[in-house]
Amino acid sequence: MTAELVRGQNHPLSQVRLEIRISAGRPVVAAATLSDHNGKAQGTDGVAHPGAPVLPGLEVPRQAAAEHRLAVDLAAMPETVHRVNVLLALPTRAGGPTRFGAVAAPFVAVTGLDGTGIAGYTITGLDAESAVVAIELYRRQDAWKVRAVGQGYAGGLAALLTDQGLPQAQQLADGIQDAVAQGLARAVPAPPPRPADADRARPATASLPGADPAGQGAGGSATQGITGPGAQGATGPAGQGTVGPVPAPPYPPGEPQGTSGTQSPAGTPTGGPIDYRHPGRATSAPPPPAPTAPPAAPGQPAPPVAGDATGWSMDERLYNQVWGMFEDLARSTAAYRSAVDFADSRMEKELDQALSDPRNRIGGQGDAVREAAQDKHALLVDQARAAYDRDLAQLTAESDVVEPALPPAYARWDNPVWHGYRAPMEMPMAVRLGDLHLPESEPLRIPMLVRLPLERGLWIDSGPVPSLDDEYADSTESRHLAMVAAVALASRLLAVYPPGDFGVHVIDPAGAGARALAPLAGAGVLASGPAAGAAGVAEVLSRLTERVDLVQMALRGGAADALPPGLDTAQQLLVVNDFPHGFDDRAVTQLRYIADEGPAVGVHLLMVADREDASAYGPLLDPLWRSLLRLTPVPDDHLADPWIGHAWTFEPALVPAGSQVLERVLAEVARARREWNR
CATH class of the missing domain: 2.60.60.30 (sav2460 like domains)
Structure with missing residues (x-):
């Protein structure tokens, strides 16, 4: 922090x-x-x-x-x-x-x-x-x-x-x-125009997905994000992982990684150029100016404005503003809970002191003492709640102006911004995984954003959730809901990356996720059809493991230009359903390898699984579960913020029932890909 x-x-x-x-x-x-x-x-x-x-x-x-x-x-x-x-x-x-x-x-x-x-x-x-x-x-x-x-x-x-x-x-x-x-001093070069065709080149370390420019490390989410919205290795209640903002943004899109030629900020060479061709790219527009808040009425707080946080672009300002709201709500709630706890302890102390005298335990005198203590307690709680309600009102007003202004990567699926969706030219700073809220502030939802490229795999828990409504406790239904959430997230990632910069692979050994996967399969945006059976599992894992090995060796050896010509250097997402069904010991080892080493070189894991299904492996898979950020397909309070440690209720970013927005967005993704491949 x-x-x-x-x-x-x-x-x-x-x-x-x-x-x-x-x-x-x-x-x-x-x-x-x-x-x-x-x-x-x-x-x-x-x-x-x-x-x-x-x-x-x-x-x-x-x-x-x-x-x-x-x-x-x-x-x-x-x-x-x-x-x-x-x-x-x-x-x-x-x-x-x-x-x-x-x-x-x-x-x-x-x-x-x-x-x-x-x-x-x-x-x-x-x-x-x-x-x-x-x-x-x-x-x-x-x-x-x-x-x-x-x-x-x-x-x-x-x-x-x-x-x-x-x-x-x-x-x-x-x-x-x-x-x-x-103008005698040489200016820091502005982002160069992006060529529309074959002359586009990137620095080697930046062009390989997930590579760490000049050894700087990718910006990450919370404590991954919610660690805040997730820190990558932090843990929350029951070891589930914390949520938290990543305080600072990456370099602006297109901006050189250093201020002097090919040097990084610390003067470390970034390596030679490597040419990845992206025909049809347009020059990105300059970032919009920071908005200015209208004047406040006398005695009133300034009205909120979307994007009034610090940042190098509107996306970065909105990202920082969302995490400012998240932190403000965490601290306001902590103050309210502390005030209530103080009122409770004060009332107990006053009653103990007053009633320690046996003469005060009987008759009207004892009742008067109790009533006075309870009145003081109620007054303190009411004062704390009034202050908390003022904070909530301000945050709600801010949310009301921020939510409609969010770009597709940050927006809910019911946001009108998706109706005018067009494939982007640049990768966004972050992506929305869902919403967060606390019981005291039930109507207020804070977007849970994690930085891109993902630094940590995701695990959507398909196990029963008996603490919630009984309709979710059924194993078959919970597995389907988990796969629906995975498809919505994979679709969002496809939509927010430029055409050709992101590929999705699916392992569905028994075909149990066919119904949920229909939008992806029908739009033709998968790298290949869902892999089924042990042979399909082995083929996909071997291909992605080989990609991780090749890119790692190229980066470590400074030979990025020596990669095989046919190697797809785009970011890759592996969606695994029903793990460990269809996985033998070799496949399990390969999956763990991808989870550990893949994010650094652009191979990411999205696993849909019930941990109980893998109980036969015992502690062998504990490192795998710990390495992934656990999400749920239904609301669940399993994430913690990094400041106070509140248990936040997470709600996944799902497509509204009956909406066709997912199909329209995937159709636009497929169209943009066809044009890019021409």
């Missing part, structure tokens, strides 16, 4: 390779100075700025912009460096505002290379200042920390650099402003 800092507060850094993200709303200049243990800068050679953006262990952007990313490798810093000061300044020779008080408060986030949030700081309280020391990274006894500074300078960049102990600070400040104004 990201630490939200206030001015002067510090926070330990658990990583040495970092990214510093700046969002200012208006173009600002970003720079950094390297200082000794006394805070004195190491001369002009120790200043990274747009005209000289690269220093050992540090790289800053090359022009003024509203959004910045700075790459930092603390391990590569010289031994004499004890502080890294991150500076922001308004461009003074490009028009526009000349003081920070006239612009939105800048926000600075420190993240890991995989996007995991470490600390964030909103720089408030600025007025006439035109330059500010935003944060500092400092070394104490071989450990690094980040401190929120927020020290502004009305004298501008020159005054700031002078305070850093730099000689000729005015000349340096003038040179930086001139470089920005005249």
Whole structure:
């Protein structure tokens, strides 16, 4: 979880390779100075700025912009460096505002290379200042920390650099402003236009599905997501897995993975190009501007606006906004439950104290004591509920504007956005698995989003759910419902990936899922027909296992261009029904291998199974079950958030009864694939 800092507060850094993200709303200049243990800068050679953006262990952007990313490798810093000061300044020779008080408060986030949030700081309280020391990274006894500074300078960049102990600070400040104004500093390249045909190339590590660009790791969901919506190895109640947001987003679609040519943010080469041809792709549109909330009525909170969270694109802003709602609801509910618990314990304590005297246990005096304690209890609970209801009203209002604005990947199947569905040109940031809610906030539903590409396999539990309505307790019906949920999820994944970037394979040994699989099979979007029998199981598993092996060897050997010409490098999803029926020991081993190693190279597992069916394997399969994020085809409270540990009720994202939206979407997927294959 990201630490939200206030001015002067510090926070330990658990990583040495970092990214510093700046969002200012208006173009600002970003720079950094390297200082000794006394805070004195190491001369002009120790200043990274747009005209000289690269220093050992540090790289800053090359022009003024509203959004910045700075790459930092603390391990590569010289031994004499004890502080890294991150500076922001308004461009003074490009028009526009000349003081920070006239612009939105800048926000600075420190993240890991995989996007995991470490600390964030909103720089408030600025007025006439035109330059500010935003944060500092400092070394104490071989450990690094980040401190929120927020020290502004009305004298501008020159005054700031002078305070850093730099000689000729005015000349340096003038040179930086001139470089920005005249365009002498080389800009961070914008996303290049995507060729419409055969000339499209990707970096090798980014083009292989699930590959880890420059060793950064794929951004993941919660604690996987719900770990938040899921962390990948965390566990919730009964070991079922937690839900939780992944705090920071990946690089924007099309944006270079580093700020300098073929280097990653930490300066690690990303490898040679590899050409995967995607004819018919259109150039992606630029991200929309962040929406502005309308003015609030006096004494009222500002009306919510969809997409008003921070982010590099509207999808990212909506993603962050959804997870902000999830966290807000978790914390508000925790506060309410804590207040009720306090009221209960206070009433018990008062009754114990009052009734410890035998004279108060009889007659009207005892009744009066009980009544007074109960009245105090009711008052406290009512006050807590009133505060909770205010929070719920605000979150409900936000949900009412956010839900209709969600893109298809995030939207429910009944959202009108699906009626105008067209195959996308880029993979989205995340996908919706279902909804989450708590018993105290029953009407409010929070989307459960997990990051893409999936970092963890999914398991839809087809076992009976006796804790729910008896109609779901029947084994046959629960298995069918589980397969229906799997088909809806597989269809969504097919729909949100660009044509040719995602393939679905199905293993259905006994054909028990034929009825649920009809939409996929009928639309012709499966890589091949559902595999049946032991021979079909062996053939599909062998093919996908071989793909995992080949891509792993290519990546580890730096020979991505040596992959067999016929190898499909698109992301692959294996849907397995009725596991372990039809699986021998070899097939079980291959499935475990795919679950463990597949996600890193673009092979993902979606398993529909009742764990009791595999009880004969004993503890042998325990690692498999633990590696998968368990979902249910019906509402069940088996997921936990990573902040409080609430047991959240999960509801799968199913197609409404009688709706033809799934068939229409799959027909569009099939049409887009045919055009792409021409």
